[in-house]
Amino acid sequence: MTAQRKVWGDTLLELTREDDRVVVLDxxxxxxxxAVTVAEGNPEAFIQVGIAEQNLVGMAFGLxxxxxxxxxxxxxxxxxxxxxxxIRMLVSQTGAPVRIAAAYAGLLNGSSGKxxxxxxxxxxxxxxxxxxxxxxxxxxxxxxxxRWAAEHDGPVYIRYARDAVAPVFDADYVFHPGAVHRLRDxxxxxxxxxxxxxxxxxxxxxxxxxARGVDARVVHVPSLKPVDGDALLAAISGVGTVVTxxxxxxxxxxxxxxxxxxxxxxxxxxxxxxxxxxADGWSESAPNAFLLDRYGxxxxxxxxxxxxxxxxxxxxxxxxxxxxxxxxxx
Amino acid sequence: MLENARxxxxxxxxxxxxxxxxLFGHSLRHRPEQPGWEDRDVFLLSNGHxxxxxxxxMAHTGYFPTDELMTLRRLGSRLQGHPERTALPGLENTSxxxxxxxxxxxxxxQIVRDLDGRPDRVVxxxxxxxxxxxxxxxxxxxxAAKYRLxxxxxxxxxNFIQIDGDTEDVMPLGDLAGKWRTFxxxxxxxxxxxxxxxxxxxxxxxxxxxxxxxxxxxxxPGRGVPYMEHDHTWHGRVPTSEQADIAVAALTxxxxxx
Ligand SMILES: Cc1ncc(C[n+]2csc(CCOP(=O)(O)OP(=O)(O)O)c2C)c(N)n1
Ligand SMILES: [Mg+2]
Numbered sequence: 130m131t132a133q134r135k136v137w138g139d140t141l142l143e144l145t146r147e148d149d150r151v152v153v154l155d156x157x158x159x160x161x162x163x164a165v166t167v168a169e170g171n172p173e174a175f176i177q178v179g180i181a182e183q184n185l186v187g188m189a190f191g192l193x194x195x196x197x198x199x200x201x202x203x204x205x206x207x208x209x210x211x212x213x214x215x216i217r218m219l220v221s222q223t224g225a226p227v228r229i230a231a232a233y234a235g236l237l238n239g240s241s242g243k244x245x246x247x248x249x250x251x252x253x254x255x256x257x258x259x260x261x262x263x264x265x266x267x268x269x270x271x272x273x274x275x276r277w278a279a280e281h282d283g284p285v286y287i288r289y290a291r292d293a294v295a296p297v298f299d300a301d302y303v304f305h306p307g308a309v310h311r312l313r314d315x316x317x318x319x320x321x322x323x324x325x326x327x328x329x330x331x332x333x334x335x336x337x338x339x340a341r342g343v344d345a346r347v348v349h350v351p352s353l354k355p356v357d358g359d360a361l362l363a364a365i366s367g368v369g370t371v372v373t374x375x376x377x378x379x380x381x382x383x384x385x386x387x388x389x390x391x392x393x394x395x396x397x398x399x400x401x402x403x404x405x406x407x408a409d410g411w412s413e414s415a416p417n418a419f420l421l422d423r424y425g426x427x428x429x430x431x432x433x434x435x436x437x438x439x440x441x442x443x444x445x446x447x448x449x450x451x452x453x454x455x456x457x458x459x
Numbered sequence: 460m461l462e463n464a465r466x467x468x469x470x471x472x473x474x475x476x477x478x479x480x481x482l483f484g485h486s487l488r489h490r491p492e493q494p495g496w497e498d499r500d501v502f503l504l505s506n507g508h509x510x511x512x513x514x515x516x517m518a519h520t521g522y523f524p525t526d527e528l529m530t531l532r533r534l535g536s537r538l539q540g541h542p543e544r545t546a547l548p549g550l551e552n553t554s555x556x557x558x559x560x561x562x563x564x565x566x567x568x569q570i571v572r573d574l575d576g577r578p579d580r581v582v583x584x585x586x587x588x589x590x591x592x593x594x595x596x597x598x599x600x601x602x603a604a605k606y607r608l609x610x611x612x613x614x615x616x617x618n619f620i621q622i623d624g625d626t627e628d629v630m631p632l633g634d635l636a637g638k639w640r641t642f643x644x645x646x647x648x649x650x651x652x653x654x655x656x657x658x659x660x661x662x663x664x665x666x667x668x669x670x671x672x673x674x675x676x677x678x679x680p681g682r683g684v685p686y687m688e689h690d691h692t693w694h695g696r697v698p699t700s701e702q703a704d705i706a707v708a709a710l711t712x713x714x715x716x717x
Pocket of ligand 2: 587619
């Protein structure tokens with residue numbers, strides 16, 4: 130089990146050695162994002178801009194206009210929020226091939242708390258014209274996506290998780306933008322749709338559900354934009370209930386995407402949609418296991434919410450009672 | 460605290476401990492038992508990752524029980540990984556993403572002086588030296604000088620480290636005193652681990668009323684813990700329990716002789 134950020138650093142080092150137009154620009158977080166692998170292995174390809182994210186994006190854009198293939202290294206939260214104007218005007222509006230590597234994506238960032246948890250990035254980036262928006266499930270997909278993005282001639286936003294998860298793909302995985310993947314067949318009772326590393330926990334949730342007599346299919350959507358809508362609708366058809374699960378706000382991320390597809394198709398037999406993720410509220414500081422439990426994203430809590438969506442009575446044992454500052458969610 | 464939380468930042472907070480001890484124990488006009496007291500001075504922590512030292516200063520001056528310090532970064536705790544204004548009474552700002560504290564301080568200083576007619580109320584804004592890489596700091600610096608905010612005192616934790624290494628390698632700050640002076644600020648350069656020097660610097664800044672002041676406090680990151688001092692790799696690392704025991708022993712021994 131390898132963390133995606135580690136895979137990103139290793140793959141980037143290979144890329145910089147294969148092509149000297151590939152560079153990484155870092156905003157004083159190289160040891161966290163793992164851009165340090167490039168800083169140490171190929172210092173020529175590493176550019177330190179200091180703690181200055183707006184400058185980071187502007188610099189990368191400038192390099193892209195000169196034929197370079199820049200990657201950005203910092204926590205995603207400082208890109209999609211602090212440097213959003215630069216991403217919008219310089220990168221998205223010009224279609225510049227700047228690769229936005231959003232490190233420490235989502236809720237799990239080592240107990241830093243809500244200021245550092247980016248749970249709105251997919252919503253923001255999905256709305257950005259011309260942006261490819263990707264969230265790999267595991268180390269293998271992270272590697273394939275990194276290699277794909279290096280070749281892509283346009284803006285790409287990629288979520289990279291801080292901590293490793295159980296892989297769902299093999300080392301020979303090949304990435305095709307837009308494609309959706311069935312990670313678990315069957316699904317007489319419910320289809321679970323997920324993205325990013327949450328998909329790994331959702332596969333585990335499906336096993337828990339199987340043990341409770343519920344047959345769940347699992348569909349992974351690594352490419353929030355572009356997405357093969359027909360393939361996604363086909364993958365969720367034929368069952369009465371679809372549950373989207375994401376390490377993100379339930380607004381305008383994966384749940385929003387699936388809702389849009391279902392509503393636009395207007396099929397009277399379309400499944401009923403339940404969205405699991407961060408309800409409209411902020412999270413807090415705590416170790417991963419506590420956050421996953423509190424905000425309904427652990428395998429156990431996902432299974433529980435699926436059972437509820439299917440009308441089974443909730444099991445009292447797993448109910449969590451914690452009072453948290455900053456609003457209650459999940 | 461950090462050992463217990465098993466995540467957080469060690470070097471910065473230790474280096475800043477003397478500064479916060481002087482501010483919370485001596486300089487600040489505040490009532491820990493009445494956090495919203497309307498005559499209070501305000502302290503803003505802009506370099507939010509150093510929250511543990513702020514929490515320690517607040518607990519030891521009576522804002523909340525010292526036992527609570529051990530809840531740092533735990534689920535449901537008021538002591539969030541970075542200061543969260545709405546979580547704990549007495550916290551005046553939310554920070555973590557670097558660079559935004561000085562703007563808030565400038566706004567606060569201007570309002571209490573011009574609208575409330577209380578130029579005697581002072582706002583202190585603590586910043587990291589790496590944090591000064593952020594453009595937002597310099598936007599606020601220009602603003603505060605334009606309006607001659609004499610009741611605004613910035614304090615820079617000048618410890619020469621940030622995450623990726625030495626500040627002068629990552630993004631050189633160079634003649635930092637000269638930079639602030641050119642921006643229109645009164646500058647005091649001190650040893651930030653010298654209690655008497657800190658007291659004196661704050662007093663001097665309070666006497667300057669026609670321009671904002673900044674204290675460049677040269678501190679030793681990891682101060683008091685021999686294996687951490689000056690080592691930037693301790694920026695965001697926490698000690699193991701054996702390391703924590705050594706740290707506490709070293710700090711206690713020093714405390715007894717000081
Ligand atoms: C906007 C923003 N970018 C990056 C970070 C990540 N970060 C946290 S602390 C830090 C280094 C700050 O250096 P300094 O202010 O000197 O603090 P010290 O390491 O001395 O404690 C960085 C880059 C952040 N918190 N906010
Ligand atoms: Mg520093």
